[in-house]
Amino acid sequence: MVGDAAAGEREHRYPNDQRAATLWYHDHRMDFTGPAVYRGLAGFHIVRDDVEDALPLPRGERELPLMICDRAFAADGSFAYPGLDQGMRSLPGVEDDWMEGVLGDVVLVNGAPWPVHEVDAACYRLRLLNASNARRYRLVLTVPGGPDVPFVQIGSDGGLLPAPVEHQAIELASGERFDVVVDFSVLPVGTEVTMVNGLDGGTAGRVMRFRVVRTARDDSRVPSRLAEFEPLVPPDGAPQRTFRFSRGPVGDHRGWTINDTSFDPDTSLADIRLGETEVWRFVTDVHHPVHVHLDAFQVLRRGSGGLLDLDRGWKDTVDVRPAEIVDVAVRFSDHAGRFVFHCHNLEHEDMAMMATIRTV
Numbered sequence: 001m002v003g004d005a006a007a008g009e010r011e012h013r014y015p016n017d018q019r020a021a022t023l024w025y026h027d028h029r030m031d032f033t034g035p036a037v038y039r040g041l042a043g044f045h046i047v048r049d050d051v052e053d054a055l056p057l058p059r060g061e062r063e064l065p066l067m068i069c070d071r072a073f074a075a076d077g078s079f080a081y082p083g084l085d086q087g088m089r090s091l092p093g094v095e096d097d098w099m100e101g102v103l104g105d106v107v108l109v110n111g112a113p114w115p116v117h118e119v120d121a122a123c124y125r126l127r128l129l130n131a132s133n134a135r136r137y138r139l140v141l142t143v144p145g146g147p148d149v150p151f152v153q154i155g156s157d158g159g160l161l162p163a164p165v166e167h168q169a170i171e172l173a174s175g176e177r178f179d180v181v182v183d184f185s186v187l188p189v190g191t192e193v194t195m196v197n198g199l200d201g202g203t204a205g206r207v208m209r210f211r212v213v214r215t216a217r218d219d220s221r222v223p224s225r226l227a228e229f230e231p232l233v234p235p236d237g238a239p240q241r242t243f244r245f246s247r248g249p250v251g252d253h254r255g256w257t258i259n260d261t262s263f264d265p266d267t268s269l270a271d272i273r274l275g276e277t278e279v280w281r282f283v284t285d286v287h288h289p290v291h292v293h294l295d296a297f298q299v300l301r302r303g304s305g306g307l308l309d310l311d312r313g314w315k316d317t318v319d320v321r322p323a324e325i326v327d328v329a330v331r332f333s334d335h336a337g338r339f340v341f342h343c344h345n346l347e348h349e350d351m352a353m354m355a356t357i358r359t360v
């Protein structure tokens with residue numbers, strides 16, 4: 001025993017037996033994930049494979065994982081997190097003013113505030129991760145006096161898309177990743193390209209800057225076909241489940257619930273057969289980025305419309321907007337046991353918006 005903490009050890013094995021993908025890891029301690037991630041317990045976990053390695057995508061110095069998050073700082077430079085229990089021991093959650101999620105006024109990219117990165121006039125692969133506790137971004141690449149620079153999306157949370165998709169803006173909620181290629185070769189040397197966040201008019205409206213500093217040889221390109229892609233098509237009669245994400249009481253205080261229940265590790269909200277494709281319907285009150293552990297899923301539709309351009313590919317987090325209904329196809333393939341799904345707004349998660357599922 002060290003103080004009042006139990007000491008012990010346990011071995012975990014991660015076979016990484018999956019397609020190439022931009023994954024990340026972070027502390028997931030029940031009730032205190034928000035303050036732990038806020039203090040820095042998060043990082044990239046990039047999985048590569050032969051399919052991806054064979055593509056002529058930008059690599060080496062021209063492949064940049066970008067972890068984007070917002071933080072607020074106290075006068076002494078420490079992280080300012082409005083947790084109810086600064087010792088992270090007993091009382092989860094944050095002060096009432098931050099119920100909706102904790103936002104900071106400084107944007108960090110890979111830990112640096114508003115950094116500037118010098119680039120060749122060439123194509124770069126950017127692995128974008130929104131590692132913020134609660135902030136959503138609408139990323140746009142602006143150039144003074146010129147048109148915005150487009151993003152060519154090649155991958156999503158769970159790996160490569162079948163084919164590239166061009167976007168003028170990338171909107172990402174907490175936990176989401178977008179794998180994109182940006183072509184700086186169309187810009188004259190000396191150009192400054194600012195990545196802005198269109199969802200904030202203040203200091204969180206700027207993210208980082210690229211400075212094009214030299215011409216350079218570039219053999220990379222984005223092929224029109226990227227990878228084999230298996231659409232998840234739920235068969236007739238596939239199991240359907242509805243999960244409602246909403247504000248609600250947690251014990252004797254305010255919190256967030258799924259189907260009116262707060263997180264209980266011992267009660268399974270769904271028992272799912274391995275290998276079977278199901279349709280899950282997510283229904284929201286306010287914004288909730290819904291994250292499912294274990295296997296990636298595919299978005300089928302939003303409301304009565306189709307999916308958004310940004311919903312394509314294998315996802316593990318889907319940004320469900322206020323009062324929206326999103327249907328996804330899920331299939332768990334090879335691990336039986338207890339897992340969770342939850343809102344990836346970390347304050348919502350800590351205030352009980354998480355549920356246990358079982359694969360059998």
Ligand SMILES: [Cu+2]
Nearest residue numbers: 288343345348
């Ligand atoms: Cu939420």
